[in-house]
Amino acid sequence: MTQTSDQVLARGGQAAGVEHVAAADVLSPADRYQELFRAVQSARIFDDSKTFVDTVPRRDPADILRRYRELCHEPGFDLAQFVHAHFQHEPIPDNHYDSNPDQSLRAHIDGLWNVLTRHPKTHPARSSLLPLPFDYVVPGGRFSEMYYWDSYFTMQGLAQSGRPHLLRTMADNFAFLIDTYGHIPNGNRSYYLSRSQPPVFALMVELFETHGVRRAVHYLPQLKREHAFWMAGAEALKPGQACRHLVCLPDGAMLNRYWDERDTPREEGYREDVDTAARSRRPPGEVYRDLRAGAASGWDFSSRWLSDPNDLSTIRTTAILPIDLNSFLYKLERQIERLSQASGDSAGAAAFHAHANARRAAANRYLWSEADGAYVDYDWQLEHQRRELSAATATPLYVGMASQEQAQRVRHTIASRLLVPGGLMTTEQPSNQQWDRANGWAPLQWIAIAGLRRYGLRTLSEDIAHRWLETVSRLYERESKLVEKYALRSAGHAEAGGSGGEYPLQDGFGWTNGVTRNLLDAHPTHRAHHARAGRRR
Known part of the structure; x- marks a missing residue:
């Protein structure tokens, strides 16, 4: 984490075959701004802790820190005023992801890709954003950067929406990240460099090959390097x-x-x-x-x-x-x-x-x-x-690691313990955390649907798909948008966005769009095709 941007780019740019990428500041905001960072976050200058680390400095960060040290002990120093004078914050528009009245769910998703696409030429200088060489899709809401495992599920919809350009550019962005940093960070922010996310690049390259984006063997060096990252120290x-x-x-x-x-x-x-x-x-x-x-x-x-x-x-x-x-x-x-x-x-x-x-x-x-x-x-x-028990129990089926007998038993367990009218629950455990009962998440529905189908367990696979499409389409009819997570409907209750966690429910939303768009194509007779924004059936 102490490497300079010149070192990173000299190694990464050559390895990825990229001629030019804007210089990255690989120091995280906490390292870059030190006591100023701690003061801003502790004083709650912004409601969301993520807001400050995503701001763009209006001048050289070293000059900002030096000026803060000169002024912070003076009588009457106003920290909030100092921050707003030296950092630019871009608020999220409230209706950025709302659909036009009477627009179908499928058309809404197809139109959102442009809203969610980011272009390297618009990357701000000197911010926490790690520049990438090619266009990419973000989740939406407070998440204005590319996320690792989110992107795989987003790609499921890009493929169905006829966006091979974005599949290809995102593939090469992930290869660039591995070549540059030795792994794929949680997201393309400097404060995410110390960790990765669920390693789904191998699943991505399979998807690229299936849709004719590029042969998977092209990414073999990056796959090996990612494996080395996860297995470091084994010897x-x-x-x-x-x-x-x-x-x-x-x-x-x-x-x-x-x-x-x-x-x-x-x-x-x-x-x-x-x-x-x-x-x-x-x-x-x-x-x-x-x-x-x-x-x-x-x-x-x-x-x-x-x-x-x-x-x-x-x-x-x-x-x-x-x-x-x-x-x-x-x-x-x-x-x-x-x-x-x-x-x-x-x-x-x-x-x-x-x-x-x-x-x-x-x-x-x-x-x-x-x-x-x-x-x-x-x-x-x-x-x-x-x-x-959690919905993660379906992942071995998704990757083909289970035996047929194990898959059959997982099918029974899922059906008896995790399935509710709105789809597949995340866990059986109610709590105030967002990855628990009774929230439902698009990636977990997708893993279970495709995993069960892989083992020929189509009845439950189709059942989960139909329940999830019903959940998403009904909320779309009422609120004209797709969201990050859903409170799964149980008997007698209306659909609602999910709750829990440390930030409000986010609109957008990349992986919900991707999974739903794919399922709509796979189920052409489902009544979700008749859903219209802001219009209940």
Whole structure:
């Protein structure tokens, strides 16, 4: 995290074959502005902690910090006035993602891609935004940058909307990030560089190949480098030890966990993290690390990571080996095996074949619950399976890691414990966290729908798809927009946007658009096609 932008670009620009990318400031706002950053966040100058770290400095950051140090102790110094004079903040328009009256759901989604697309030539200088060489799509709302795992689900809709240009540019942006930083950050912001997100690049390149964007073998070097990022330190680990993303279990098996290189408050959630750590009896650095790792999981936050589902300060993300993370890494290993064989590297293919088989065997020992007929997470510090069931249990089906018998049992468990009239619940556990009951999220619906279909379990797959389309279309009719998450309808209750978490419900919304657009094409007779903005049936 101490490398200069010149070093980053000299390595990354050449590796990615990019002739010119604007200079990136790889210092995060906390590092760049130091005590000014802490003062702004602690004083609550902005309602949302993310607002300040996304502002654009009006002059050289070093000059701003120097001027702050000169003025901050003077009588009558006004911190808010200083911040507004030296940083530019762009508010989110309230109706930016609303549809025109009587516009169909499909047409609304197709029209949103232009709204959500960002162009490198508009990247502001000296901000926390990491410049990218090509156009990309953002989620929307407060999320005005490209996110790693969000983008894969967004791409499902881009493919159906006939946007091969954006598929190609986003593919090359992700390759550029790996070449430049050694991994794909959580998002293209400097304050996200210390962590990644669920590793779905292997799934992306499969999608690119399916839709004729580019042959997957083109990205083999980046796939290998991403695998090396997640497996760093494996050679030196002994049973019972952990290093960064990797844990060596007592029998020598290795599985992965989420991790962040820093143990300080998240810069985009500074006040929230400081408050959370203050409620814990653990050292603050441990709590901050687990909060950051929870953000790396994409499930920020969920009872999956908590000892007490009602107390975020009990978060223990780094103690947990998640089933979805290890499923995605299994897919990465299988993809590298396949592409190595296709490129004539038989030895490399054999090595990754062994890696994938070892991971599947370890998952069957540690992450499969015979009693539940489901995949669960494993607490490697307490040496027992987590009992909480979540929609992540479908991920092994999505990547082909489950046996047919396991898939059948997961189907039964999902249908009996997670399925409600509005779709698939995130977990069985009610809490004030957004990745819990009874919220529903587009990526989790997609993983379950496609995973079940892969194993020929079409009845439940189609059922979830129909329920989800009904949920999205009914809210669209009432509010003329798509949102980040949904409160899943149960008998006698109307559809509503989801709740919980540390920020308000966001409109837009990239992955909801992507999954819904794909499902609309797959279900041409569903009544969601007749939904119109602002008009109830």
